[in-house]
Amino acid sequence: MSAPDVSVIVRSIGRPTLARTLASIALQREVSLEVLLVAASGPAHPPPTQAGAHPLHFVASPVPLARAAAANAGLDAADGKWITWLDDDDEWLVGHLRGLLDAAAAQPSAGVVHSLASVRIDGEPDRSFGHPLAVSELYEENFLHPSTALVAREHVAGGCRCDESLQMHEDWDWFLQCAQRAKFHFVRQQTFVWHAGIGDSGAGGGRNIDAAAMRRSTAAVHAKWASARARLQAALAPLHEHARSAVAHGEWARAAAGIRAALALNPNDPDALALMAAVERASGRLAEAQAALALASLVRPHDAMLVYNLALICRERGDLAKVRDCALRLGRMAQREPRAAALRDQLDGTLT
Numbered sequence: 001m002s003a004p005d006v007s008v009i010v011r012s013i014g015r016p017t018l019a020r021t022l023a024s025i026a027l028q029r030e031v032s033l034e035v036l037l038v039a040a041s042g043p044a045h046p047p048p049t050q051a052g053a054h055p056l057h058f059v060a061s062p063v064p065l066a067r068a069a070a071a072n073a074g075l076d077a078a079d080g081k082w083i084t085w086l087d088d089d090d091e092w093l094v095g096h097l098r099g100l101l102d103a104a105a106a107q108p109s110a111g112v113v114h115s116l117a118s119v120r121i122d123g124e125p126d127r128s129f130g131h132p133l134a135v136s137e138l139y140e141e142n143f144l145h146p147s148t149a150l151v152a153r154e155h156v157a158g159g160c161r162c163d164e165s166l167q168m169h170e171d172w173d174w175f176l177q178c179a180q181r182a183k184f185h186f187v188r189q190q191t192f193v194w195h196a197g198i199g200d201s202g203a204g205g206g207r208n209i210d211a212a213a214m215r216r217s218t219a220a221v222h223a224k225w226a227s228a229r230a231r232l233q234a235a236l237a238p239l240h241e242h243a244r245s246a247v248a249h250g251e252w253a254r255a256a257a258g259i260r261a262a263l264a265l266n267p268n269d270p271d272a273l274a275l276m277a278a279v280e281r282a283s284g285r286l287a288e289a290q291a292a293l294a295l296a297s298l299v300r301p302h303d304a305m306l307v308y309n310l311a312l313i314c315r316e317r318g319d320l321a322k323v324r325d326c327a328l329r330l331g332r333m334a335q336r337e338p339r340a341a342a343l344r345d346q347l348d349g350t351l352t
Helices: 018-026 067-077 096-106 153-157 170-179 211-224 226-248 252-265 270-282 286-299 304-316 320-333 339-351
Strands: 006-012 033-039 056-059 082-085 112-119 127-129 149-152 184-194
Touching: 006 018, 006 067, 018 033, 033 067, 056 067, 067 082, 067 170, 082 096, 082 153, 096 112, 096 149, 096 184, 112 170, 149 153, 170 211, 211 226, 226 252, 226 270, 252 270, 270 286, 270 304, 286 304, 304 320, 304 339, 320 339
Parallel strands: 006 033, 006 082, 033 056, 112 184
Antiparallel strands: 082 149, 112 127, 112 149
């Protein structure tokens, strides 16, 4: 029997929402998949139910399992060509897996295909979570949800597993492991609903936030990856400086060479993309400059200067609607980034 397209690891403590989670898996059509229902609550977990026509395998445990251990139990049992997770309080929309698999087929060199989450917390408007990857940014904070991603089985077989010393952020660490060996491809689809306030991880939203535990876990991940992060920064620094110097002297070909080298080392590098925008603008290619800055501002979404410079390019192109969008973005980030409010005011002055 051939391996299924996807193994879906469902870490479950038998919440009432498990039925909704399995029903959302049942809605996935035109894809062969297996469901691995991991009894994270141990022997107290109720008997498994069904996920529509898709085969469901119960991964029992004689003891309760922490988050990372439950994920690893699912990884050990998985046979699919691609692996993903869906916890027992979240859900997928119709077409989620088919969309990711189509994207993977269109990008055969990608070992991880990921998309957007719709974050749902009672009493709050839904918001989007996720954006394209640059490894330099992933060392800083996590912006990937495992339920939005497919990871090629070869990377799991090669050693990408969840670190059971981590009480939370095991998914962030897992993606960092994958990023050392796999090419990531971002898909602009939003077909996963993350009920961030329901769980008890402490890393969600609403009532599901433990700020002290988050700080401890973030520090643990930063410490684990400090050497790898420092090596990347040390390799990128001279390339960025080379390109900046070349831009300052109007040496566009030399700047482009440094930028290409930085992007080869760190795909979607936002600093390199910002320098690329300067080169494209100087060459009269405003559309290309806008595209480079738009991507940079997605990869580093809290950088007010990237958004402001994108607005200036949009204004130069006469696209005032996008300038207004940038002004709104700056307004939303003003609480986190003090200079964002002043930059927004500068833009507002050009729109009146």
